[in-house]
Amino acid sequence: MKLKKLCVAIAVAMPLLGSFAAHAVDADKENRVFGSIFGEYYMPDTDKTESAAWDYMKKDWGYGVEIGYYLNEHWALRAEYARLEMQSKLDGTDVNGNRIGFDAMYHLPQMPSIYIVGGLKRFDAAQTSTAVNVGVGYKHFFNQNVALYAEGNRYQGIDESYGDAGIKIGMSYLFGSVVEKAAPAPAPAPVVVPVVAKVVDTDGDGVNDNEDKCPNTAANHKVGPDGCTIFVEKMAAVGDVDIEVRFPFDSAAVPADQRFDVQSLGAFMQRFPESTVAIEGHASNIGNPAYNMKLSQRRADAVAKMLKQDFNIAESRISSVGYGVTKPRVEGSTRAAHRANQRIEAKVTAKIKEPVLR
Known part of the structure; x- marks a missing residue:
């Protein structure tokens, strides 16, 4: 194992x-x-x-x-x-x-x-x-x-x-320093004989081949003067990330053996500094609903605190909210259902690039 x-x-x-x-x-x-x-x-x-x-x-x-x-x-x-x-x-x-x-x-x-x-x-x-x-x-x-x-x-x-x-x-x-090696003398530049080429636009993007730095661009992509696709950056959801944090009954402390997915999320957010995350806390349908709502909020806050303290993620990039028992993953009152609902989920948003279409 x-x-x-x-x-x-x-x-x-x-x-x-x-x-x-x-x-x-x-x-x-x-x-x-x-x-x-x-x-x-x-x-x-x-x-x-x-x-x-x-x-x-x-x-x-x-x-x-x-x-x-x-x-x-x-x-x-x-x-x-x-x-x-x-x-x-x-x-x-x-x-x-x-x-x-x-x-x-x-x-x-x-x-x-x-x-x-x-x-x-x-x-x-x-x-x-x-x-x-x-x-x-x-x-x-x-x-x-x-x-x-x-x-x-x-x-x-x-x-x-x-x-x-x-x-x-x-x-x-x-330890120690590296001895600098003398750079080899540059080779003489080859003599270029100008060739008069026929001006054509093979991919039909409106930029002639002799000026087109990106041949074979998609027909529906808008291109710049160099013939390359124009992209626009925007923030978009990359999907729900189930970070699989399971809590003991009536606890909001992240167990030591449940930290791997939180650490993976922290590493992802360090790698993409413009990404944000919404952390959702949930609880099993046992006991008082109002108490479970507060417990789920504490669970979400515990994961948010771990991202801020262990990975130096800015507080402005993290939001946390508790949903109590209002969004169960598994319906019912079985032990398996309770365990599945004592969880944390995350929604991550990151900057993506999309081509501008004609």
Whole structure:
């Protein structure tokens, strides 16, 4: 289950990382030392969360540091220390521990920002154990020294049978400076022999081919002097986003294991700074309707507060409203209906571009 969630998270993130990579600096990494700090969301195996031997440890956060060395542009070695601030889901007591280990990293030749990582780790949380890890990561360099990275790992126990997972977000610093290489002398400009071409308008958009920078535009699109489609930007709804936040009965606190979709929404709004969201809180049809109306408002406000505090989304871009039991997703008074109706939904509006038609 942990591996499935990790793979889903990485698959969702890859399209965003692909567009982000287009603006990355191609840092010269060969023979340079790097150091990193990171935060990590750690997900123990289900067997650990249900075992007294592992103190019923639950998903929680950790942090750590790394030191490493790039052998060349593709291969690197690193040592890691992580502090795991875990808790027991049985009584909330601390199940803290440490993780130390070594990794080898391989950066893909065609996509050097993406790398594969594997190594050996030693844990001392609840029990002392050894595990091998394998994962994938993305590192974005802003200049020749500073980079942000995200990384997902699967930890497979060797002396104990378990399969944990973890997702890191961190910052790296490459020590040393890059020696500037002399630019090659420019090649002499080729001699261009002017050719007199017959003036035609192949796509019939009113701009001759010799001036048309966008051939084969749609017949119903209005074009500019360069022959390219004219677009207009406007704010439009991109659809209802069910962020799947499920609340315990009579609670407005967002559970730790229900934050992934809220985090995905926060990342989307950071990526599109002109987007806005309307958060709708709902409640199950149990108890007093007036109380449920206030409870649904508190649930909506809790998600709005998380977007503002954790993702720095401006308050002007967020609205929250509670609907109580007035808009049930599932009719009826069954346990399944009540659980389905204890939810948060979101309506996101973002700027889109539409062609101007003739």
